[in-house]
Amino acid sequence: MRHVELPRRARRAAVALALGALAFGGVTTVPQEAAAAPAARTTPVVTWAASADRLDTAVPERTHRVVVRTSAGGSALRIRLSNAFGEQPVTFGSAYAGAVDSGAAVVPGTNRALTFRGAASVTVPAGGSVYSDPLPGTVRPYADLAVSLYVRDASGTATGHRMGLQTSYIAPAGDHAAEDAGTAYTQRTSFRYYLDAVVTDAPRGTGAVVALGDSITDGASSTADTNRRWPDFLARRLGDDRRTNVKGVANEGISGNKVLSDGAGESALKRLDRDVLSQRGLRTVILLEGVNDIKATPAPTAAAMIDGYRQIIARTHATGACAVGATVMPYQGWREWNAAGEAVRQEVNTFIRESGAFDAVIDFDTAIGDPAAPERMLPAYDSGDHLHPNDAGMQVMADTVDTRALRCGR
Structure with a gap:
């Protein structure tokens, strides 16, 4: 039987419920190595990805809000950031993941800070990539997620996916990753900057x-x-x-x-x-x-x-x-x-x-x-x-x- 798409309001509610555990789980995010103990019952599985390629010029002091849809549901969401085609390191000052509400807005209470070996900031070397630490809680299949990345320092060529066929958003000045509102995200783009994979433990x-x-x-x-x-x-x-x-x-x-x-x-x-x-x-x-x-x-x-x-x-x-x-x-x-x-x-x-x-x-x-x-x-x-x-x-x-x-x- 073919899947019947839920109305938009119902989809948002389902995603918000799925991410509610991330927002209110009461568990401190830990480095990925420390999450290995329960891995016997779960398997890390890619739930979304897009091929890395050369994009336009890398711009510092802006925030990218990249919209993606999951496939496999699971727990311990983490993201992979890519600088595969950069000639210089890229420093991300902060990164968040939350449920899409409407446009660039995130469902209140779902936007959670991601860390990298326990730190809010991470520098990805030229040609490199990095996974975030896992977020406690679960994400459902077919969830629309907004991954917000504040690029604190960057130059040269930006890495990302060119033909997203999905509207993502840019806040052209400053760190707006933690904000639920989409007001600061005044630019639209089909490019998916820096994010090239999302993983869950299924x-x-x-x-x-x-x-x-x-x-x-x-x-x-x-x-x-x-x-x-x-x-x-x-x-x-x-x-x-x-x-x-x-x-x-x-x-x-x-x-x-x-x-x-x-x-x-x-x-x-x-x-x-x-x-x-x-x-x-x-x-x-x-x-x-x-x-x-x-x-x-x-x-x-x-x-x-x-x-x-x-x-x-x-x-x-x-x-x-x-x-x-x-x-x-x-x-x-x-x-x-x-x-x-x-x-x-x-x-x-x-x-x-x-x-x-x-x-x-x-x-x-x-x-x-x-x-x-x-x-x-x-x-x-x-x-x-x-x-x-x-x-x-x-x-x-x-x-x-x-x-x-x-x-x-x-």
């Missing part, structure tokens, strides 16, 4: 799936501020499915990304360790990449693409995780389509379907393609540009995933 045995992809996974052409990317729909399916303990979903798509070469973000081969294999509770990687390589000029051969896929599979398997291959979807009608690229796509898809190199296969090509014209997307799922699915297409993609295939028994 019941023991819970795992996560990471979607490694390009703009289709990133959600391009889905409706902004509605969480209608195909990994969002998949998160709902997994959360509602009592037969699976894969509950966390991390979206590691970058618009324009390629398997073999840099461009829009580092190549999938380069960013695999940082964006995917480092995620807590990783059980399965779904690989949906290749169309940007194939439609490039000059384009790689199918043999080169297959070699790239084999490298990703081998590195994923080396961590003990499953590798699921998704077929490259049709795109005739897009300005870069040509017959030679289509031939490569067909050869690549034959490898994905028939080689046995992947632990399982998701045939997005067949699910989205027009049976009467297999080189094209079915009009009902086409956003209009003939490359990116619309909301209905994103839903169909998520529905195509056999949730049993996300457990390969490695």
Whole structure:
């Protein structure tokens, strides 16, 4: 049965209730190492993530309020801050997490201070990342959270995610992280500065799936501020499915990304360790990449693409995780389509379907393609540009995933 979305007021109340334990738990936040004792009953699982990339110039003395939606519920929420592409250290003067109320406002009583080895402030070196200490209490699945980050000192290039398809907010002057009100957050942005993962402690045995992809996974052409990317729909399916303990979903798509070469973000081969294999509770990687390589000029051969896929599979398997291959979807009608690229796509898809190199296969090509014209997307799922699915297409993609295939028994 398909999930029915709660009215906005009911959703806010549910999130506020979930975070109430964080706000009123009466437990002092402790360093992450000290929280290890009860870990026998729980498993750290990524509940939200977005790929790190180069953004614009880093600006000090401003506060970012980044809005995210969880997948797996759990306790002991912590965040990961990334300075992967910074040339200089970034100092965060304070960080808070609370339940989204409306716009940039946070539900009163839910906004809690995060610490880093017991300190309110942390400096992340150039190229580095850091996890916060855990917050006591619980967070429910599908909770809309506002993570507020006061950047006290920064220069050079900012790190973050470019195509958020979710409105976040900036307070351009001073530390406003602790404030419930959104008054100081006068700027809107789709960028997600510095925050690249959120983790919770879920019941023991819970795992996560990471979607490694390009703009289709990133959600391009889905409706902004509605969480209608195909990994969002998949998160709902997994959360509602009592037969699976894969509950966390991390979206590691970058618009324009390629398997073999840099461009829009580092190549999938380069960013695999940082964006995917480092995620807590990783059980399965779904690989949906290749169309940007194939439609490039000059384009790689199918043999080169297959070699790239084999490298990703081998590195994923080396961590003990499953590798699921998704077929490259049709795109005739897009300005870069040509017959030679289509031939490569067909050869690549034959490898994905028939080689046995992947632990399982998701045939997005067949699910989205027009049976009467297999080189094209079915009009009902086409956003209009003939490359990116619309909301209905994103839903169909998520529905195509056999949730049993996300457990390969490695």
